[in-house]
Amino acid sequence: MNITEKILAKAAGKKAVHPGEIVDANVDMVMVHDLTGPLAVEAFKKIGVQKVWDNRKVVVILDHQVPAESVKAAELHKTMRQFAKEQNLTFYDVGRGGICHQVMPEKGHVSPGNVIVGADSHTCTYGAFGAFATGIGSTEAAAVFATGKIWFKVPSAIKINVTGSFQKFVTPKDLILYIIGNLGVDGAIYKAVEFTGSTIENMSIAGRMTLCNMAVEMGAKNGIIAPDETTRRFLEGRAGGLPDFKALQSDSDAEYERTVEFDVSSMGPQVACPSSVDNVKPVSEVGDVPVEQAFIGSCTNGRIEDLRVAAQILKGKRVKDGVRALVIPASQEVWRQAMQEGLMEIFTDAGAIVCGSACGPCLGGHIGLLAAGETCVSSSNRNFIGRMGSTQANVYLASPATVAASAVMGKITDPTTLEETA
Amino acid sequence: MNSKIQAKTIVFGNNIDTDVILPGKYLVLVDPNELGKHALESLDTEFVQKAKDGVILVGGKNFGCGSSREQAPLALKYSGVKCVIAESFARIFFRNAINIGLPVIECRGISTAVKSGDELVVDFEAGNIENLSNGKKFHVEKLPPFIMEILADGGLIEHLRRKMK
């Protein structure tokens, strides 16, 4: 079996499972946030049970409309605060956590081999730690609150094997954009996507999270990477009682629907052009695209490694007049680290605005929205029509390095060429 | 849910994402009827007008991709959509639709065999879809019995309520 099948078999109490089989799995952790939680609470109350099945396994995080930008959002937050209190749940209020997908592993709610569901599509991010993690809806989250179980169709798997070393300023974000450009936004629909190969083995947890985060952008049920020493180093002191990682490696005769090979050695920075995540081109081929906004943040690329590379590029430079640059650390922990390392000073000196850790403009619900006719280059994960504000605005997705370079030049710019042109 | 649904269709293309079905700015709305007023408005400002008397939505590949927002199928249901047929669905949307009691079914070839305004009849029990306007018929893989049960109960919550009694 491959790692996904092994996890699902264990969660369903079976020796083995096969693609296409429907299993009832025990859930190790369920997460809801401020936009999906209230519907889940409402649904949970309708089921008619008094208590969640296990209060230690339900996490509530406020991150989308944070801090509350309207009375309506404040009401939703209030609903979640009350529910968390009354059910005695782990709760991350405004200023205590950050973006759900960063907070979950950071605070030790993710462990290899777990089955984790979250009422958010990017729950697949935790595959970076060798967990089976996938997004569900609010009603289904309510059902998990009540029963601790959920049905899954065991997915067939695609293996993505990556080799080679990245060139300077080329990052895992460029790799995942390149992969999605190749496979298409429906290229892995319903599938498990397992990332393997020397590039992945040498990759930081931050990079692995970026890859698994965007697995859903090609339709995947989950993205997953076998746990190793890198995983252990990150989780030790966070998640208690780590399992034996050997049981979580795919067997040598594990079955895959197909295997796709990528070599990153000669790959340059990539950009997903409006308004589909698979509309990917090398940044050198996007032409002259002036930008009004540059956004560094989100659950895809708001980690300390992302902020460091952006700061490296912005240091001693100025964001071009007419461009607003927004930097949003993915969590309070990342914020603090960035402050200690002096990154906040670099961003501020460059003329960027640093906002509190939350989703921000990523989903166009809160701060940093776009007007009609405006263009944003963003380190987030979606460039759909209307995603960041006006339906007449354009969003280009890129790595934090490319976003930072573009902020300086006022147009989409290859970070590797910045030194020559500046 | 009736095992047969008959209505006029509205056809959309591939990769209809949940941000166009219901933009993020409306996620603070709680009343499903309010959500219904904004369904698909960024693709077609008259959609809600056209859908209000009951329609079958036909989509291409990867219908409902993007965010996990359950408000997307809810908005469709409360705008008047009785059922969605697509070449393929994004999995979270598929589950959400079933869970809120909006029937969805996959049918290869449907998007090129139907144009907006055609009258369709979907028979879930038999696994048949017929386009009454041009006579084309399709046989589809039926939904598994436990999903039909959830739909018959009107959604997952009603289903659990009945089962957990």
Ligand code: SF4
């Ligand atoms: S940062 Fe963006 S993609 Fe990530 S959870 Fe928040 S809204 Fe969703």
